Amino acid sequence: xxxxxxxxxxxxDYAVGFWRKRPYRxxxxxxxxxxxxxxxxxxGPNGAGKTTTLKLLMQLIFPTAGRAExxxxxxxxxATRRRIGxxxxxxxxxxxxxxxxxxxxxxxxxxxDAAERRRxxxxxxxxxxxxxxxxxxxxxxxxxxxxxxxxxxALLNDPEVVFLDEPMSGLDPIGRRDVRxxxxxxxxxxxxxxxxxxxxxxAEALCGRxxxxxxxxxxxxxxxxDLHAFQARGWELVVAGLTPEVIARLGAxxxxxxxxxxxxxxxxxxxxxxxxxxxxxxxxxGGTLVSLNPLRDSLEDFFMQRVAAVGRGARGxxxxxxx
Amino acid sequence: MRVIRTVAVNVFRESVRDRxxxxxxxxxxxxxxxxxxxxxxxxxxxxxxxxxxxxxxxSIFGLFIAIxxxxxxxxxxxxxxxxxxxxxxxxxxxxxxxxxxxxxALTLTVNVAVMTVALYAVLAYMGWVQTPAMKAAAELPAVDxxxxxxVLLITIELMVVTALALFFSTFSTPLLSAALTLGIYIAGRxxxxxxxxxxxxxxxxxxxxARAAYHVLPDFAAFDVKTEVVHGLPVPAGYLAATxxxxxxxxxxxxxxATLIFSRRDFK
Numbered sequence: 001x002x003x004x005x006x007x008x009x010x011x012x013d014y015a016v017g018f019w020r021k022r023p024y025r026x027x028x029x030x031x032x033x034x035x036x037x038x039x040x041x042x043x044g045p046n047g048a049g050k051t052t053t054l055k056l057l058m059q060l061i062f063p064t065a066g067r068a069e070x071x072x073x074x075x076x077x078x079a080t081r082r083r084i085g086x087x088x089x090x091x092x093x094x095x096x097x098x099x100x101x102x103x104x105x106x107x108x109x110x111x112x113d114a115a116e117r118r119r120x121x122x123x124x125x126x127x128x129x130x131x132x133x134x135x136x137x138x139x140x141x142x143x144x145x146x147x148x149x150x151x152x153x154a155l156l157n158d159p160e161v162v163f164l165d166e167p168m169s170g171l172d173p174i175g176r177r178d179v180r181x182x183x184x185x186x187x188x189x190x191x192x193x194x195x196x197x198x199x200x201x202x203a204e205a206l207c208g209r210x211x212x213x214x215x216x217x218x219x220x221x222x223x224x225x226d227l228h229a230f231q232a233r234g235w236e237l238v239v240a241g242l243t244p245e246v247i248a249r250l251g252a253x254x255x256x257x258x259x260x261x262x263x264x265x266x267x268x269x270x271x272x273x274x275x276x277x278x279x280x281x282x283x284x285x286g287g288t289l290v291s292l293n294p295l296r297d298s299l300e301d302f303f304m305q306r307v308a309a310v311g312r313g314a315r316g317x318x319x320x321x322x323x
Numbered sequence: 324m325r326v327i328r329t330v331a332v333n334v335f336r337e338s339v340r341d342r343x344x345x346x347x348x349x350x351x352x353x354x355x356x357x358x359x360x361x362x363x364x365x366x367x368x369x370x371x372x373x374x375x376x377x378x379x380x381x382s383i384f385g386l387f388i389a390i391x392x393x394x395x396x397x398x399x400x401x402x403x404x405x406x407x408x409x410x411x412x413x414x415x416x417x418x419x420x421x422x423x424x425x426x427x428a429l430t431l432t433v434n435v436a437v438m439t440v441a442l443y444a445v446l447a448y449m450g451w452v453q454t455p456a457m458k459a460a461a462e463l464p465a466v467d468x469x470x471x472x473x474v475l476l477i478t479i480e481l482m483v484v485t486a487l488a489l490f491f492s493t494f495s496t497p498l499l500s501a502a503l504t505l506g507i508y509i510a511g512r513x514x515x516x517x518x519x520x521x522x523x524x525x526x527x528x529x530x531x532x533a534r535a536a537y538h539v540l541p542d543f544a545a546f547d548v549k550t551e552v553v554h555g556l557p558v559p560a561g562y563l564a565a566t567x568x569x570x571x572x573x574x575x576x577x578x579x580x581a582t583l584i585f586s587r588r589d590f591k
């Protein structure tokens with residue numbers, strides 16, 4: 001599958017300090033490839049370099065070194081912008097316009113005629129759930145409603161690639177559910193969705209692939225299922241109807257036994273202890289198996305480990321202080 | 324061109340919704356009040372005074388709009404981050420700058436046009452209530468088309484000020500942009516003094532600096548022909564064309580410089 005987005009040693013330094021300017025590396029040689037038609041999660045804590053990367057891809061800032069391509073064209077190519085959509089982080093739009101007027105304005109920039117603009121805007125405002133507020137000035141919108149307007153403007157041109165910077169930010173649970181559904185819908189339509197987030201549950205629910213950035217550097221990238229940390233590291237059994245003596249015996253064989261309610265226990269087995277070996281003894285003692293699940297690190301655990309690992313490498317304030 | 328026009332129309336809409344029209348109401352009220360009061364106080368000079376007052380108010384109100392909207396044209400978009408979503412659309416940064424400039428130029432042109440119509444309406448009323456003796460004594464008609472020469476140069480002067488404000492707003496804060504634009508405007512009004520500074524100052528570096536400033540700064544005094552048109556002095560067409568041409572060149576240079584700076588700017 002061809003890459004929708006490609007970055008090659010993309011680097012960005014900022015000058016910081018008031019009197020004596022010194023360079024600060026916000027992004028350090030990011031090399032990334034996002035296949036077309038996938039939902040790609042770009043994860044990292046605040047200040048990791050996620051927004052910097054998105055701004056470089058939109059050419060809102062210029063790279064110090066390296067390059068970026070979208071749909072095979074250099075980032076910043078004006079013609080390519082007809083094929084992409086972008087939701088900035090905490091979007092702000094002209095507050096003297098209504099939601100409909102804003103989309104009309106952007107629709108004109110794409111060159112759509114009046115009928116086409118009406119059709120697209122009507123459908124989008126319905127889709128993001130603010131059709132009834134279409135004639136309300138944006139200054140009266142809540143943060144969550146502005147986020148929905150932001151998503152609508154990002155999808156106005158039916159983009160092949162959609163960049164969403166923290167799309168769940170400011171949304172209530174219903175809004176988050178709606179946006180998740182929307183992202184999956186975009187994926188099912190064959191579009192590429194590149195979204196940044198520090199909310200790991202969103203990535204787990206939506207992404208085929210992820211990249212984790214920390215301190216401006218790529219900490220890990222790949223399919224969620226391929227990343228070592230997400231592979232099973234053992235088994236967790238929930239059992240019921242057993243006496244403490246039986247549990248003590250089973251627990252000795254298992255890694256750890258914990259009582260979660262009277263007569264109900266969890267047993268954790270290592271990967272080398274197949275759970276089926278315990279089942280005959282369990283049934284013979286009159287117990288029942290309530291559930292059996294693989295044990296694996298959550299994305300959260302993985303994230304923290306990688307961030308800590310990269311943090312130990314330390315982001316220098318000077319370029320080239322460590323890649 | 325469609326993209327530039329779209330951006331320009333949005334600037335116009337913004338200025339209308341930002342209550343710029345209130346400025347016009349203030350202008351009309353000021354003129355009507357002045358005409359009434361002057362009618363009570365002066366004998367025969369009221370039409371001249373209204374012409375003078377009307378043209379000066381057009382210039383000052385326009386200057387106010389040009390500076391205070393001009394300085395926010397780009398910096399406000401960057402500060403509030405509305406430029407992020409906009410520049411991800413199919414328009415280049417130069418189209419953005421040009422659209423912004425033309426939008427405010429359109430706002431100013433409409434503003435000046437409405438103020439001119441208001442001025443002529445007041446003058447027509449004053450001409451209508453004049454006695455035949457007063458009419459015969461007046462050197463010029465109350466509704467004098469020559470005023471349009473001054474209006475033309477005021478409009479071009481305001482366009483130059485807008486271009487200055489836009490230029491500064493591409494790289495500095497609104498406050499600094501306002502100070503710089505106003506500073507250059509004031510210095511430009513005294514441009515002729517800079518040229519002849521050697522008559523009163525001996526220090527050579529200061530004279531050179533003043534000469535350099537004279538060549539770089541726009542000569543805003545040249546755009547002011549209010550006294551000439553009000554008192555019926557000639558304003559040759561050649562002078563009008565040369566001054567207007569000079570203004571247009573200045574605008575082109577400033578907008579080109581603004582585009583160049585903005586095209587390389589990082590939005591942190």
